[in-house]
Amino acid sequence: MQVDLLIVGQGLCGSWLSYEAQAAGLRVCVIDAPQPNSPSRISAGIINPITGRRHVEVWMSDELLSHAQTAYTAMGDSLGQSLIRQTTLIDFFPSDQMQRSFQDRIAQKGKFVSLTEESQIKHLPFQQPYGAGIIDPVYLIDLPGFLEGNRKKLMRFDSLFEEPFEMERLQVSSDHVQYKDIRAERIVFCEGTAGLSEHFFPGLPFAPNKGEVLILEIPDLPREHLYKQGLMLAPLSDGSWWAGSSYQWSFDHPHPTPAFRNETERSLRSWLKIPFRVVDHRAGVRPATLERRPFVGFHPQKPRVGVLNGMGTKGCSLAPFFARELIRHWLNEEPIHPEASIERFSGDR
Ligand SMILES: Cc1cc2nc3c(=O)[nH]c(=O)nc-3n(C[C@H](O)[C@H](O)[C@H](O)COP(=O)(O)OP(=O)(O)OC[C@H]3O[C@@H](n4cnc5c(N)ncnc54)[C@H](O)[C@@H]3O)c2cc1C
Incomplete structure (x- = not known):
């Protein structure tokens, strides 16, 4: 099987990444071993622009709210269901x-x-x-509808394998990645807290x-x-x-x-x-992080390997926004927001 993008994980991050990749014309394959207690399955699906005891605005509130409204509406239309409610x-x-x-x-x-x-x-x-x-x-996002709708869509195109990802079966070379019989241009890890021990990005401050x-x-x-x-x-x-x-x-x-x-x-x-x-x-x-900012980008030495993780308490608004940034970064070399890009750790490696 030959695809452009192999994704590990079908929570909020993996679902949004597969959607954005397909919207950009890429062929995707997702590997996910569903866990009933993964945060995407437990979250209430709230996008609240105000946070904390001092009632301050969340980081990037205007961009994130506006993008979330457009993105969940468009995804809902593509799945034939309503995923977002303003309240x-x-x-x-x-x-x-x-x-x-x-x-x-x-x-x-x-x-x-x-x-x-x-x-x-x-x-x-x-x-x-x-x-x-x-x-x-x-x-308010209908997360069960969102996850199940995406799962069924990926299944329809034979693009989802419900099994644990085995790191030892992955080979990364300069011009492609190979995982079992799947050959892909790139792989992106969207494993949530399972990514803490992740092989390629061991130092990320979760x-x-x-x-x-x-x-x-x-x-x-x-x-x-x-x-x-x-x-x-x-x-x-x-x-x-x-x-x-x-x-x-x-x-x-x-x-x-x-x-x-x-x-x-x-x-x-x-x-x-x-x-x-x-x-x-x-x-x-x-999957929260020390600086309360996500981890988005491709590995500095192995650019065929990427990560979309660290969404913390705000996966519903951060995942769609940064999934799109990651795809545009790959295809059009557009910059990833410097506070979210993993390039910010390049000096530490
Ligand atoms: C109690 C609670 C309430 C929350 N409420 C909100 C809220 O109201 N609004 C909001 O925006 N955010 C909320 N969040 C945060 C939000 O849920 C997370 O930011 C988001 O779900 C993270 O998504 P993810 O895709 O990174 O990770 P996950 O949801 O963990 O998804 C990762 C997926 O990868 C799979 N996986 C991992 N490792 C492997 C492997 N080796 N092989 C195969 N599959 C694998 C997992 O099974 C899972 O399906 C809440 C979180 C919690 C815990």
Whole structure:
């Protein structure tokens, strides 16, 4: 089998890379051993332009939001399904200090933030002693639909092999790469946290971050918004609610813990005024990085080998943007954003 691009991994990164490559006329082949707890399968699919306790804008918010909206709409059209929904996040302040921080951001003419009127939120079934702000727009991606739609499309073209990638079977030469009976122009690794021990890019400064979530039934909660009070509540495409998540830089194992479940149920009981039922409890590890910037590019000495990884907490917006940059870099020699390009580590090698 002869292709232009061999991709390892079909999470957010591998799916977007295969899509962008095919859109540029390249033949692709993807190797993926699906893991039920990979972050792309656990994520809520939220694209939120505001982050942190000081309500600051995320890195490259304008470019990333605008690209995500266009890209998920186009991919949805190509798959015959709707993948992206524009919505708003109602951010209930947990303290007067957080309320003041939000008001300060508005006073500084911060984008995406505004205050709510009491009449807008008083019907919502939450304790709300300090009121709430609105973050608008926020996008919600149907990740199960996205991953499954891509998987089926690749399957239709015999371009997906669901099996573990065996590094020892890969041969990289100056004019091609060979993996079993697949000959390709280039290979790109999109393995998420499995890429930590990756053979070709061993020094990349990953900082894996564990996240746990509860999946809930809350039949009486209006589904048109996302809600937050420390904890985020997001409506999923199957009718359930996603409640999470934790951010743990230090952990002994990647599995769900009773401590998270107990603490989250306790928080929900003191915030929500209506009943809820826990239907699942999941955990995954984000491919986060020390400088909170992705790893994108081709190996400086072995340019037939590339990486698209390190999307951290923002894979939904970063993966489509940087998948396109990587393909354009290859085909048109366009630059990769210097804060994301792995060329930034060239001096250290
Ligand atoms: C709890 C939680 C909540 C999150 N919420 C959000 C959110 O709301 N919004 C957002 O933007 N981001 C969120 N994220 C982050 C986001 O999920 C990640 O940034 C993103 O999923 C990373 O995608 P990836 O393709 O790099 O990795 P992965 O999702 O890990 O995909 C890698 C794929 O490669 C496969 N693979 C790995 N090694 C091999 C091998 N050797 N052979 C074959 N296959 C292999 C894996 O099985 C997997 O299918 C969240 C993450 C977590 C854990």
